[in-house]
Amino acid sequence: MSELLYSEVENDLRASVRDLLSDRSPWTAVLARTETDQPYDLALWRTLATELGLAGLLVPEELGGAGASAREVAVVLEELGRAVAPVPFLGSAVLATSALLAAGDAELLPELAAGNRTATLGVTYTTAPNAVFPASVHVHNGRLTGRIGSVVDLDVAEFVVVPAVGAAGPELHVVEVSSARVTPVVPLDLTRRISHLELDGVSGRLLATGDAAEQALRSALTTGAGLLAAEQLGLAQWCLDSTVDYAKTRYQFGRQIGSFQAIKHRLADLWAATSSALATSRAAASALATGEDVGVSVAVAAAYCSDVAVLAAEEALQLHGGIGMTWEHPVHLYLGRAKSSQLALGSPERHRAALATLIDLPA
Amino acid sequence: MTDLAAKVEAFLAEHPPAGADPIEFLRARFDAGLAWVHFPVGAGGLGAPRAAQFAVDEAFAAAGAPEAVPAAKVIGYGMAAPTILTFGTPEQHERFLRPLFTGEEVWCQLFSEPGAGSDLATLATRAVRDGDDWVVDGQKVWTSFAHAARWAILVARTDPTVPKHQGLSYFICDMNDAGVQVRPLRQITGEAEFNEVFLNAVRVPDAHRLGAVGEGWKVAQTTLMNERVAIGAHAAPREGGLIGVAARTWREHPELRTPGLHDRLLRLWVQAEALRLTSERLRQGLAVGQPGPEGSAAKLAFATINQAVSGFEVELQGEQGLAYEDWTMRRPLETDWASRDPGFRYLRTKGNSIEGGTSEILRNIIAERVLGLPREPRSDADVAWKDLPR
C-alpha cells in the first residue's frame, strides 16, 4: 500500500513554501498582477527555483537537482495551488523536466534545476497522457515547422520541448523559444498563461526518436496530470478553509451563516470531498515516486481532483454571496484556475476512459 | 382569433412598426393597454389575465415591433412596474408607468446593503421625515444598472425602535438627486454591471412613498416575488435558454463531441425542457393577482440549469475553453449572454444563484411557504431593530 501520509520532511517543505508565498504572493498581489504586462511573478519564481531549490526537485543530484520525488513536488504544488501563485512551476519544473528526464537529457536539466533557465512542454494544455502523439509539427532536414495551440507557461519559457514527426516517426526536440513565434491567449485563468507556438523552419536539438520519444512524452503528461491533481487539491483546500472562515464571521438573521444547517452540510460535504481528493492525490504522487500502479492512481486522482477543485471554487463563490461575485475578492482567481485545470492534461472524462481500459471495464 | 389578438392586429395596422419612432410606438402601445395586458385600463393594460401577456409579447416581437432598451426591462418591467401598480396612487401610476414602459426612464433596485443581503430586513439606510420630504442616508450595494437609472425603488428604515420587519418604508428615489453617488463595482466577469450607491441626505418627497409608512417589508415582498417570477418564469421557446447555445455548438462542431459530453448534454436538455414546461405551467396558472412563493422554485431552477449548462459549455469547448474573450472593465447596459463567450456565461451565471435571493434562501421559502415546514428558530424577529446585536 502506498504511503498516504506526509513525512516530516514534506511538512517542513510545505511550511517553507507556504511562508514564502504568504509573504511574497498574497492574493491581493496576485490579483493586482493579472492585468499588468507581467502576469507572472518572475522574482518569486527565481526565489522558489534557486533559494528554495524547488525547480530541481525531480532532477537527480548528479545533474544538479535535489533528487527528490513526485511526493515532494506534489507538496509544493499543493501550496502553489492554495496561493494560485503565478509562477511557471508546472510547465518548467514538472512538464518540461519530466520530458527531459525521460528522454535522458543531461544538457538542459542542470540549467533548469539550478533555476538559470525556464522551459515548458510544447503540447496543447488540454492533451491527455493517453493521447496519440501530436503531429502538428513536422521535421524536414532537422528543421521544425508547424503550430501548437495553447501551450502552458510558454510566455516566460526560454526553451520548449517539442514533439514533432520526422521521416522515421515521432521525435522530441528542444527548441529555443526566441526562434519561434509566440502568441499569447487571453486566458480564463488569470493566474496561468497559455500561448500559441508557431515554428517556421526552426532548428532544434534532437532529444529522442521513435518509442523513446513517445514514452518520454507520455511520461511527462502522466506526471503532469498526476501532479496537477495536487495543485487542484491545494486550491480546493483554500476554498474550503476560506469559506469556513467566512461562514463563522458573516452574520445574517442575527446568526453566523455557518450556523444554518444548509451551509453546515454543504461545507461538511466539501470537507469530505477534499479529504478524498487528498487521498487520491497522495496515492498518485506515491505511485509516480515508486513507479507502482501509476496508470490507475494517476487516472483516479486526475478525474477526481479536477472535479473537486471546481466544486470547491463554485461552493466558495456561492457561500460568499454577492461579495464572491466581485473582482476585488479572490474567489474568482480560484474559480478560473479550477475550471481551466479541469480541461488541462486530460479532462475527467478522458481519465475515466483511460481507467476503463486499465481496470477492464470496457464500454 | 381572440379579442386580444384582434386588438394587437388592429394596433399594428394602425401603427406599422417598420420605421416607427420607438418611443412614440411604445407610448401608443401603452395607451392602447397593450403594454401589460393584465394591468388595469389606463395603467398600460386591459385587465386581462396575466397569462395572456405572453401571446401579446410574441405577436409584437413577430411583427418586429420596437422594444425598450434592455436596461429598462430587468428591474423596471420585472420589479418596479408591478410594485408601483399594486401600491401606487393614481398619480404615481400616471407619472411613472408610461416612461418606464417606453424605456425613457430606467429603474434600479436599492435594496441590498453590505450588512443586509439575505437578511434584507435588517437594512440600516435611514429615512427621516422632514416636512413633506424624507431625508435618506445610507449605503446600498450590488445595485445593477444604477449607472443607467433615472429612478430607484428603495427600502429604508423609518422607525428603528420597532422589530426589523416593522420599521421599513418603501420609496421611489430620484437617482438625479445631488446626494446620490454611484460608484462602479467590478464583477468577476471583468465588467461592472452593478454598483455601490451612497445616499447622502437624499430628499425624497412623501408623495414618492409606495405603501404606508412602516409597510415597506410587505411592499418589498411584492417586488421580490415579481422579480423571481420575472427571472424564473419568463416565456421561452424550446431551446430558448442557454441550452440552445450549447446545442448549437454541439451541432456545429462535431470535432468536440465525446460520449460523456453527449450524455451530459442530453441530460441537461431534458432538465432544461422540464423546467421550461414547469415555467410555462406556472405562467398559465398565474391569475391577475400577485405571484406566490412558487415563483421562487422557478428562479431556483433557472439558476441551477444556467450554471450547469454554462459549466458544460466551457468543457465542451476543450482547448478554446481555456480562453476568455475580454476582461476589459466596462459598465454595460444589458446582459446579452448569448452573444458572449462560454467563459463569460460560466462566470456571469454564478450570480444567478445570488441575485434576487440566493438559492439557499429560495429553498427556505419553498420549504416554509410552499411546504409549510416549521421555520428555523429566530432570535431577532421580536427585538427592536436598534437593539439587535451587530
Ligand SMILES: Cc1cc2nc3c(=O)[nH]c(=O)nc-3n(C[C@H](O)[C@H](O)[C@H](O)COP(=O)(O)OP(=O)(O)OC[C@H]3O[C@@H](n4cnc5c(N)ncnc54)[C@H](O)[C@@H]3O)c2cc1C
Ligand atoms: C449579479 C448580482 C446582481 C445584483 N443586483 C442587485 C440589485 O440590483 N439590487 C439589490 O438590491 N441587490 C442586488 N444584488 C444583491 C443580492 O440580492 C444579494 O447579494 C443577495 O441577496 C445575497 O446577499 P449577500 O450578498 O449579503 O449574501 P449573504 O446574505 O451574506 O449570504 C452569504 C451566504 O449565506 C447564505 N445564507 C444566508 N442566509 C441563509 C439562511 N438563512 N439559510 C441558509 N443559507 C443562508 C446565502 O445563501 C449565501 O450563500 C445583486 C447580486 C448579484 C450577485
